[in-house]
Amino acid sequence: MQNQKQVLLYDGVCNLCNGMVRFVIRWDRKKDILFASLQSETGQDYLRKLGLPADDLNTLVYIKAGKHFIRSTAVLEVLKDMGGFWRLLYIFIIIPVCLRDPVYRLVACMRYRVFGKRDSCKLPSPEIQERFLDV
Numbered sequence: 001m002q003n004q005k006q007v008l009l010y011d012g013v014c015n016l017c018n019g020m021v022r023f024v025i026r027w028d029r030k031k032d033i034l035f036a037s038l039q040s041e042t043g044q045d046y047l048r049k050l051g052l053p054a055d056d057l058n059t060l061v062y063i064k065a066g067k068h069f070i071r072s073t074a075v076l077e078v079l080k081d082m083g084g085f086w087r088l089l090y091i092f093i094i095i096p097v098c099l100r101d102p103v104y105r106l107v108a109c110m111r112y113r114v115f116g117k118r119d120s121c122k123l124p125s126p127e128i129q130e131r132f133l134d135v
Contacts, residue, residue, distance in 0.1 A: 012037025040134035
């Protein structure tokens, strides 16, 4: 069976989001997760195909096996797919979305103020460039 890649769409100018991407790159030992910024042409194409608003940069979108996940569910699915210790955090999926997502939205609304914002999307280093779809 061929190894299928997953795609994580993230806010490319958000320092918190970029930190999450670096975290996933470091701990995703199978290297099955690919990345594209929401602002990129690739990210915008994915959003259109999924029927999601192209101007909503306050969410992570995780695509795998023909399905997509957003906000807190996306984060938990990524952690599960990374394996190892991080997989254990998937236990929080038992908390209803109606409780998880308001916390996610609160962090998303404050992320620029707390973590900062870049003027443009950062280009990946040559060692990890193949994991980015929008380079």
